[in-house]
Amino acid sequence: MPESVTNTKRAAKAPGLLSNSGTTAIGKANKKSTQGPVITTKSTDTYHPGSLLSVASLNLSDISHILQLAFELDSFSVKRRSKQLEGRRTALLFYESSTRTRTSFELAAKQLGATTTLVSDKSSSIEKGESLKDTGLTLRALGAECIILRHPSSGAPAQLARFTGLPVLNAGDGPHEHPTQALLDLRTMLANGIGYKGPVNARTYEGHLNPTTLVKKNIVIVGDILHSRVARSNALLLPKLGANVIFCGPEELLPDHAAQIGPGVSIERDFNAALRSADVVMMLRIQKERLAGLEIDLNEYIADYQLNQTRLAAHAPKALVMHPGPIIRGLELTSEVADGPQSAIEEQVRHGVAIRMAALVRALGGKKKKTKGERK
């Protein structure tokens, strides 16, 4: 059993770092009372419990657990880290191109001592017409214990998890979800003092993640919400910790019913107004072709929704600027902003490795006993 999974007690014995909001609640007592608004999906029990398919099916205790694991794994020595999943086998199954997600999953697995195999649609039997199910069964037969899937079709990870019975980590499925991205975004926010003032450590997460952790915090997500899995995962994750998520964009890229995705989500079409309330502003990549297809004038879009230094200084001089990447400089944001002091874009990427290590340990940690109430 990997040490990192069960050392809650040791983490809890660390010198007290919790002070704000007067909470001293640590560990299990708090776990039970921290059920966020959970959107239940039926027959969750047909999936391997180590799967990470959607933020929608995570409760607050799952989220705390993952962030805590990320902290612990990150703080281990290189050698200790490399023992965590020594000799375990993971497969990266990528039906779409990716730099950040693929590389950080790969680095995460390698740092933990696991082996990874990359299978991409361009250089495999997928090109010959092999189905998702058969590809999954083949990887399982070859000894893969966990599959990390990036796929252009929404729902493919859930299907693969049903077909194989293996833990499947969703590395982005169509416009549906990108759970590890949202979790690393949350880690980035906490590390930057959003909703928490003070050092971040395992105990912080354990005791501090509750339905009010991000209360009164406004997270503005801007751009092509309609096609963004990052927007959906964040909109489902952050309100579980009390945050307000404000979607911002033109109607073609942000339908009115997007606000019904879950509690704590609203729409503000005026970017400047949204910025004035923002604690975090998360910009999304804009595809030129998509704008053209929707007959949105590029210059008009830039005038209305680009995050540039003037706009940032005027309306949100203290907000944290985030972007899941890849960024298109000069389109959704300017270089000045991307490289500026408010930007956490590179930091997000760094947090990604730790979150993905945690997702892998959670998937492969194996004999960990389920915490009561953690998962039905």
Next chain:
Amino acid sequence: MSEKPILIRGGLLIDPASGIEANHDILLRDGLVAAIEKPGALTGVIQHEQPELIDACDLTIAPGLIDIHVHLREPGQTHKETISTGTRAAAAGGYSTVCCMPNTAPVNDTADWTAWMQAPERDGAVRVHPIAAATVSSMGEELTDYAALRDAGAVGVSDDGKPILGDEIMKAALYAAVSAGLPVIQHAEDTRLTGGCSMNAGPVAFRLGLRGMTVESEAAIVERDIRLLAEIERETGEHPHLHVAHISTARALNAVKSAKKQGLNVTCEVAPHHFALTDESVGDYDANYKMNPPLRADVDRTAMIEGLLDGSIDAIATDHAPHAEHEKEQEFERAPNGITGLETALGLALKLLHRQHKMPLSRVINLLSTQPASILNLAGRGGLVVGAPANVVIFDPNAEWVFRSRRSRSKSKNTPFDGWRLPGPVHCTICEGRVVYSVI
């Protein structure tokens, strides 16, 4: 007919056509209903004719169900279903008549194919009435020969799945169909608005990251077709019959309601899944919840129930659409549309309409048999009167059963209702005097 006569005794006979709802015995002879009498009155027949006796004590006897919208996949897609397997599923579901859509491979757009589907070699367990293509290859460009199709046995024309979008061709189809005495059955979907869509548009589709078909994409075609009907009436005095297939939205139903008020000849059907399920069920990306029209929002589902209760929906039809497991196991967006439905329709109608909404049994039978027969002018069917074809279903509305897809008679098992507990197990189905399904 060499079949033995059949005497069904002791059951409650419900015939919406004649308004009978009483304990009656019924004698079937030579493929026809020979006598319907008070309990015991036909006892003399037993010694005289030695009929096969069916004890229907505590059971309900009704005219065999009629499904005016099924896909039997033959010719061309026999890995999904054949006329033989599909009609056996129909028999198990209480149906003695099915009307099969023309989207086979090749498309049924000729008298020859229409006749082929009804040939004894197809081994249909129940009566098959083809619905032929309204345009050649269902391409929406050139009308087929409606009179020839009718003479070969077609009971309607439709390009189901490939709606007729052009105004002129749709108008021509309605006009030609009225001359041939056939209804035009339209799958109402403006496919110019639904490219790449795999479920209902709305908040659920947004959350799941799937492109959604809007309510407008259905309603716009229904509204357009009704406008064309009115034009033809005005211009020619003809009274063409438009039948709206598998209606699924409140807005399209409102259009049908107001057309009926205007006296236009419009009818519509609804599929059981559209009054039993909503788009929330798509949550796990199980393609057994994927069909076209898609499962809609609850406001639409409720409107379907209301339309059935208030009579504005004329019939329940299954849109039985079998697909092989490997086809349904693809990515949700890639998986084909459709679910099987022949064995669950009666149970779902009884569960949702009779039990939950207190619809009388005779109304349920009316929607599943009498009115479907009348929509497609299936003479003598949909009722139990002396001289009518001996089509009978015997079921138990007071008992329950559990539907198991693996035990389905259909060649395909793509259903969202696996494991559902439903009322009304079918005990016996009789088609033209032959027992085609029986657990008695």
